[in-house]
Amino acid sequence: RQGCVDMNHGAGGRAGMQLIEEVFARAFDNEFLRQGDDGAALPAPPPGHRLVMATDGHVISPLFFPGGDIGALSVHGTVNDVAMMGAQPLYLSASFILEEGFALADLKRVVDSMAAAARQAGVPVVTGDTKVVERGKGDGVFIATTGVGALPPGRRLSGALARPGDVVIVSGTIGEHGVAVLSQRESLEFETAIVSDTAALHGLVADLLAAVPEGAVRCLRDPTRGGLGTTLNEIARQSGVGLLLDEAAIPVLPQVDAACELLGLDPLYIANEGKLVAIVAPEVAEAALAALHAHPLGQRAARIGVVQADDHRFVQMTTRFGGRRVVDWLSGEPLPRIC
């Protein structure tokens, strides 16, 4: 029992308070969390800015995978959703649901990684919550993070704003996160290691948006669950347009391609946690690509397609062999618990 989460840690008494102080508050330490009240009182965004709010639950299995763990992922995922709105992420909250019997050493490892990711991103965890469920009613640890950001005046990015002629850009190679997690789960060993791309994208987004006039970036989206294929279908649907992709232009690492071949998967439907899709006005496409290329997280950015008028809102792709096929929504066997 010693060294494990027990029901007492969630009952609202002294054991929970000690866990919060020794594990969470110590790792996340910042002036807001230190207030120690029912919530955190925080400086508001600069005048004229609006708020952005985004939330994600993280239930990934396994908790530790090549390139990351649930802690870092829970910061990156929410920072990225805030950033995709064109906002500067300011604050995070974190709700932990622990399973009875979960090793405190693993919890510490997760929390320390989360704290490091938050610190690196410059986005503090300002308030939190800790609940415990009985053995067999949870899975080690779930983390729900919510982010609040500041949206500058006049900025509007939305999946509803793509229009025919716009250019589709992806910020780098796709599929690493999902393949890294699956390979860990199935204990597969590939010749070349595949590590998750999990990363906070708000710096990349800031550089991109600074490089082009306001309004020229129509939409940003992180292709997480469902992968690039599903994300592009979401945008096509929201904007009432079609997309035409060029398969040969979509960057995929050779080892990811090989692993997908082996596993019978299509990289287009594999989750990413450190990539973005940008739909941009054609006249800024070059400038946007240049801005992405200049950032460490955008070096393999590529123009992968165009937006076109299409009442059917189809995402189509010119294949390597010169044919054309529809890239549908994710269907068939799901890849669960990937984020």
Next chain:
Amino acid sequence: RQGCVDMNHGAGGRAGMQLIEEVFARAFDNEFLRQGDDGAALPAPPPGHRLVMATDGHVISPLFFPGGDIGALSVHGTVNDVAMMGAQPLYLSASFILEEGFALADLKRVVDSMAAAARQAGVPVVTGDTKVVERGKGDGVFIATTGVGALPPGRRLSGALARPGDVVIVSGTIGEHGVAVLSQRESLEFETAIVSDTAALHGLVADLLAAVPEGAVRCLRDPTRGGLGTTLNEIARQSGVGLLLDEAAIPVLPQVDAACELLGLDPLYIANEGKLVAIVAPEVAEAALAALHAHPLGQRAARIGVVQADDHRFVQMTTRFGGRRVVDWLSGEPLPRIC
């Protein structure tokens, strides 16, 4: 399988999109959620206001209990933590973790109740997330809600601000929530029904704060897990003071008293979800009580004690028999999964 949550609902494809549209978006419907992007873009608080952010995971078992369910509770819990900071709650986010096999009819019931609670509180669910875990890795549904609120200029409420001479007030009878949940869990039937007090307290807080000068309410706190006894210990610890309570003044419904006697529980350590503790300056205690009494949720508000200097930070209580005892932090058998 039909009519149940399956792994596909969490995989990021079409099934998940349909679940979100048909169950969540329909129930929560509001202009912000309708944006349908990675997060919600929201009007900022009025100029000069700060932000408040609070989060809670909800893992209550059973999901439905006399007087409420996990959906309503998840709104009330977070609205209340925002309100305890003295802020006006503005927006909620909701992260759902669903267990494979959970009945969609139960999910709809929970979501509809949550939507009704949000609407009644006037605080919309502006963004959300839906994940699915395998059977045996969750427990039906967990909901993590985060609230953002607006804190007026110059307002500061904190558990650290209680000072000797201040008066301790509770807004009503204690113990109903925990006893209602326990009785449902243990299939106990009491002669008089005991229903949870779950309620949103921001209206009550607004009336209280409007009735007294800024600064006269030192601290507000909702005595949830751990009950009134633990909450008062938290405040004593944070402020570096002692508290002296008057047992006879603490309002408890007779049926709650009877149930606690039967179950060997102390109402002081039972969770509440629609009550607050206020520490107020002595000169405003009467006005504060009058403001609480004038609100439907504060009719049984009572002055239950005073703050006193005490380096040991003890919470003590004058018992009904004229003795004095220490009211310690919650210890002994925990009451888990109560919220």
